[in-house]
Amino acid sequence: MSNFKKIVPFIYPYKKYAFLNIFFNVLYALFSTLSFVSLIPMVQVLFDQTKRNTIKPVYTGISEIKKYGEDSLSYFITTTTDTYGAGHTLGIMVAGIISIFLLKNLCDYLAMFFINFLRNGILRDMRNAMYKKTLELPLAFYSEKRKGDVISRISGDVNEVQTSFLAILELIVKEPLTIIFTIFAMLYISVKLTVFVFVFIPISGYLISLIGKQLKKQSTKAQQEQGTFLSTIEETIGGLKVVKGYNAENYFNSVFQNSTDRFFKLSNSIGNRQNLASPASEFMGILVITILLWFGGQMVLIDKTLDAASFIGYMSLAYNILTPAKAISKASYGVKRGNAAAERVLEVLEQENTIVSKENAVEKTTFDDNINVQNINFKYEEETVLKDFSLQIKKGQTVALVGQSGSGKSTIANLLTRFYDVTDGSISIDGINIKDINLQSLRGLMGLVTQDSILFNDTIKANISLGKLDATDDEIIEALKIANAYEFVKDLPKGIYTNIGDSGNKLSGGQRQRLSIARAVLKNPPIMILDEATSALDTESEKFVQVALENMMQNRTSIVIAHRLSTIQKADVIIVMQKGKIVEKGTHEELIAHNGTYNKLVTMQSFES
CATH class of the missing domain: 1.20.1560.10 (ABC transporter type 1, transmembrane domain)
Known part of the structure; x- marks a missing residue:
């Protein structure tokens, strides 16, 4: 219960339907009982067993209700039979039973109708x-x-x-x-x-x-x-x-x-x-x-x-x-x-949602100065991923995060967008802790392009306009051009109204990724997060996508999480991570000259290429 x-x-x-259901169920129960009780006088008439009563009974109170009921029924049957005959009385009994059964079933139907x-x-x-x-x-x-x-x-x-x-x-x-x-x-x-x-x-x-x-x-x-x-x-x-x-x-x-x-x-x-x-x-x-x-x-x-x-x-x-x-x-x-x-x-x-907007959370629609990540720790269940991590990103900067798998790069993206919350420390935008910013307005400031281009079984227009549902066809085409995607979209049978199949499986990997970029371009956020956006692509597709990314990143603050180091050489700051900590920091040239971890990663990738 x-x-x-x-x-x-x-x-x-x-509740209106519930009350109507109860009302008709009460009537159903009543008529259901009466339908069987009414058999008694009919059997009595049929076998001529009715007690003769020619004196009309008088109601004397609730204590005598049973006797009054029996006397009234016997009086009715006696007088009707004497006046019209037993056949007529039997006909009235049959009509009464049919009426009661009809009302019973009608009430049953109406009770089921409302429920x-x-x-x-x-x-x-x-x-x-x-x-x-x-x-x-x-x-x-x-x-x-x-x-x-x-x-x-x-x-x-x-x-x-x-x-x-x-x-x-x-x-x-x-x-x-x-x-x-x-x-x-x-x-x-x-x-x-x-x-x-x-x-x-x-x-x-x-x-x-x-x-x-x-x-x-x-x-x-x-x-x-x-x-x-x-x-x-x-x-x-x-x-x-x-x-x-x-x-x-x-x-x-x-x-x-x-x-x-x-x-x-x-x-x-x-x-x-x-x-x-x-x-x-x-x-x-x-x-x-x-x-x-x-x-x-x-x-x-x-x-x-x-x-x-x-x-x-x-x-x-x-x-x-x-x-x-x-x-x-x-x-x-x-x-x-x-x-x-x-x-x-x-x-x-009843599952508690721990990541929600606070009461009276700040509605923030612009990004004016910097993102400040201060002394944060984070762990997935028991595994610690980031330890005492700090980073400042100024407006207009392109900051790249590099490092081996499991170093905590993608976790930074998950924490900035509040897909997860930090265990300790704080992340703030323009001096306001992101936990104090309304969740929708926080995510409204950011565009996200992931390694896996997540698309839905719908048209190209529907997929791209997720970030701006009222976008016009011209705006969508402009976003596709910036994302270097319009060249293949215009050749499709229905253009931007072409259905791309389940997870976009009618398109190549490079085409899917360029549509993901177009979606972020159309949203036009001040902060862009690129989480290994080219790592799943072949070399030719990567070139197309890289041009699209560079077009998109102009005049924006960008956080680029990269596996392929060739894609981040123009970044303002490159952060080299290892086991959740920053081990090196600087421009591409500075880090090469430093001849440390970053240089080894570049050398290894060049050798692999």
Whole structure:
């Protein structure tokens, strides 16, 4: 129930539909009970067992309500039969029963009609909330979670919450009310018989509950397994070239099949337990009814304390309890399965986002003086990456960061953009700590071009205009020209309206990277971060991209993280890093003359070339 309480806020926008559903469920329960109670007078008329009553009864108070009801009914049947005949009375009874059944089913339809809006609305809002949260959560969250598992939670688990967990809405209104109204009608007919019945109901309820005890635990495992094989699909499709290139199809096929086999066994176990709920509850119900037939039969035939028509109506009511009881037992298993899904959904929704804008954060739209990185330390979980690192970058400077893999170069880019936060020390822009700057305005000051050109399955225009959604075609073409990309875009079938495929796979690596640069150019930020923007390219593509980068970096402050040292010789300052510390600093000529680490790196790359 604690998980259900946390989902209640998603219900609030649709409370109108919830109230309408409850209203029609109350009417459904009432008409459902009346439909069986109305059989009693019909049977009495049919077999001419109605007690004759020619005196109109008078209401004397609630204590005599049962007698007043019976006398009123017998008076109506007696007078109608005497006036119009038994056939006419029977016709009225049949029309009454048909009307009650019609109203019962109409109310059932309307209750389901309104709950549809509620359930589908919650499904939509929960999916939207999950997706919004996945966009907001820091990158650190995704280094611990598999992407396929997150996809599974947004699709499968949210759907499970909607179909199974929200069955509780039906569980707490429709079925219990049907049972309560039916019990009142049964007590009205015979208190003794009803007390006898309810000695056996708790026993049967306990036996049914034993079936569902392991359901939630198995459902959690099944949903985790679904996340595993979705991750395998996502990783396999993303790395299909490597899979095929290394003839690893059989290996990945066996990994996937092992996961789906585990899911198959868990699903069978869950399904079999759920399927057992309905027949088990029906069998226990029939067992109670059989005992009821024996005990009630004695009251009719031997004790003569109950008439036959009332007993037939009573048996119908007793059977009427079976359907909602079955529904409750089935829904309760659904709730257990949905509860496991709700936990996985809420784990994401309640995940704390540590990288957010402060209250009253500074809105900064310009870069005027410098970036100051002061005595920062940073570690990913347990591994320390930067130690007591300090750096000042003046406006208009091009600063290059070089060093071997793992020296902490890319970490600087991640910290400047606040994809991660520093462990100690501070980073400030124009004297303002970046933690005090509104996150969107901070990232608005920066353009980012990464080693992997991240593009989306959309048109060239849509990909480039991410940083400026209202950009005109002319602005996009101008950005493409600066990025040295318009020469190949203009030859495409639909120009900037050409779809570039999943991750831009219809283009070459150099073309994709030039589109990434065009995207940064169009955004036109004062600070540009280039994270190994040419390291994945061949020599010819690198020349095109290098020209594009030089065009873009004019009149901007640029931080260039470089693996290929040929691309940063014109930088104002080159910072040489080793194990998270600065070991050398200066221009290309100064560092060559110094004959230290930088010179060795240049010599090694020249030798490799």
